[in-house]
Amino acid sequence: MIRRDSDLLTNLLLFSRALREEKVRVTIDNVLDAVKGVSLIDLQKKGDFYHLLRANFVSSKDEMDAFDRLFEQFWSFDDSTNPFLEKIADEEADALEEGEEPPSFEPQKEQPSTKDWADETGENGLKETKEVPAYSPDEVLQQRDFSHFRAEELEKVKDWVSILSKKVSTYLSRRWKKGGKGDHLDFRRSIRRSIKYGGEIMELKMKERKPKPLRLILVCDVSGSMDIYSQFFLRFMHGLQNHYPHCDTFAFSTRLSHITSIFKGRTFDQTVGLLSGKVLDWAGGTNIGAALHQLHQRYSDLLHPNRTLFLIFSDGWDRGETLLLDSEMKSLKRQVKKLIWLNPLLGNQNYQPLCKGMSTALPYVDHFLPYYNFSSLRKLDRLMSRI
Amino acid sequence: MFNSIEEVQQAMERHQYICERSLATVVYLALKLEKPLLLEGEAGVGKTEVAKVMTQALQRRLIRLQCYEGLDVTAALYEWNYPKQLLRIKIGESSRQPLESVDNIFSPEFLIQRPLMEAIQSESADQHIVLLIDEVDRSDEEFEAFLLEILSDFQITIPEIGTISARHRPLVIITSNRTREIHDALKRRCLYHWIDFPPFEKEYRIVTTKVPAIHETLARQICSFMQTVRGKDFYKKPGIAETLDWANALIQLHKDHLDRAAVEETLGCILKHFEDTKKMKETDLVSCLGALGEMG
Secondary structure, three states: OOOOHHHHHHHHHHHHHHHHHOOOOOOHHHHHHHHHHHOOOOOOOHHHHHHHHHHHHOOOHHHHHHHHHHHHHHOOOOHHHOOHHHHHHHHHHHHHHHOOOOOOOOOOOOHHHHHHHHHOOOOOOOHHHHOOOOOOOHHHHHHOOHHHOOHHHHHHHHHHHHHHHHHHHHHHHOOOOOOOOOOEEOHHHHHHHHHHHOOOOOOOOEEOOOOOOOEEEEEEEOOHHHHHHHHHHHHHHHHHHHHOOOEEEEEEOOOEEEOHHHHOOOOHHHHHHHHHHHOOOOOOOOOHHHHHHHHHHHHHHHOOOOOEEEEEEOOOOOOOOHHHHHHHHHHHHHHOOEEEEEEHHHHOOOOOOOOHHHHHHHHHOOEEEEOOOHHHHHHHHHHHHHO | OOOOHHHHHHHHHHOOOOOOHHHHHHHHHHHHHOOOEEEEEOOOOOHHHHHHHHHHHHOOEEEEEEOOOOOOHHHHOEEEOHHHHHHHHHHHHHOOOOHHHHHHHHOHHHEEEOHHHHHHOOOOOOOOEEEEEEOHHHOOHHHHHHHHHHHHHOEEEEOOOEEEEOOOOOEEEEEEOOOOOOOHHHHHOOEEEEEOOOOHHHHHHHHHHHOOOOOHHHHHHHHHHHHHHHHOOOOOOOOHHHHHHHHHHHHHOOOOOOOHHHHHHHHHHOOOOHHHHHHHHHHHHHHHHHHHHHHO
């Protein structure tokens, strides 16, 4: 079944390179294990060969589609449908020599800037110096309002949002170091110390309990007026939900839906399909007070004064009762550590939070931030790194 | 030890685990290549069961590490036995032994072995190990980093003693429910396999194998019903574990076929979310039962 039996290693290397181009990251160890595996199976059975390669090269369900597609193309019998054949002839010689990093696997143009974010360790204050250079073509995109994007630009920004959400989740899961004075006896260090006193424990060494991780609650307004913006926020939410375990996500218009389980383990596009079925009534009005009330009733165990970070994403155009909104915001404020409100309209310089809903809610909000372009998302990122 | 994929598949079936050739292939490769096997899939599709079945099939000993948030080295790997160390110091003191003997308190004798250490240091040659690291997505990322060292070289470094290498590489099975992404480096060290919900025929075989007392019609109805339910939009789709629970429950209630009343009484076996139960009763039950009618 394999075109060049004498040259299986070459073919496997080429195949792994093709996979890398599809963003399935295959290491040289994976290839070597696959080669070892070949001697263990019967090559006449294409299915076994397929599973051998899949188990070695794929490491997530999301990569399976790309793998299946390439597998069919690469290892097919029919010469006319195999676009790799010419490549094999051309590149065979250098493929064997270079191993892990083929020259075709170069970062794409837009990557230098996004790579910087991924590389940042998240220490406070460092990020300012790592801003994307001003002449970068991406700069324009970063400043542009989400609602003014062309379709192909949209794709790029979508990737950024995913990367950033992953980065935020690493701040949140970071643990603090053990302090010198805590409430727990550190036996190990105490005994170590006692040796110099001939085994008599003279000094007690203490250790501090690691702080429990912050719980994150993200609530997204998906009513009609928010349409284009909430698509971006949903993507951000989806990224966080899949990278940070202590996270719960909700969407609301007139009523509230808990969408954590819809996000988990699904790709964003699958999620949107599911959401638009039952949660997203883009055309609907907004009732923030009622939505928060619902959240209080059903999900109050998620709220904790020291540990919950609460993010609301909404333009504040509320059609519900002001009194209800006021009382709900007041009690919410007491039940969470920080209340952050993101508003897409804040991008407009002339915007004043005068509309009824926003002015009612504002006194209870700890941080009021814009969310209308990618730059504002990075502001949020900076804020999160400080909390 | 097995010499072909067929042998693995047959052995698993002998131990009442019905599986596709694809799963048998990766298990076989995990054994032959001595690589850990990462199994992902929805809850209740039988990921953990693979480790249990392989333990029986290989006649090995199962060591299980259940992951949870905050799991750390002292709970997973080893811990020094502090009270014993203290006593040793005291004895040394009262018998006026020289101070050097204190050094010995950091020897294997004073080590408490936790699951991972136990798996690597299995004493006797005939007692091979299956190591199950269950629900790794629940553990913290720092713990993952630490698993990386162990799973790539099968060795543990203890500062006071040195490096301990595994005499026999255990079969390592790692499961994840995908509540979060596992770190890429860890995943790349493993063979990967996704276990899907079973198709009808497979599920039917599983039910009749695991619940031999079940009536054929009821088994068919249950499986067909579950296929329909999984096609619907629920928060938490029921797995094979739920199917088996349900089959057992229906037998206990002396049901020999499915009808509206029977399903409503036992709905708690398959749907575990309030919203799902509500949605089922209000909208989906009719169509799910309807699908049974078509089947005959």
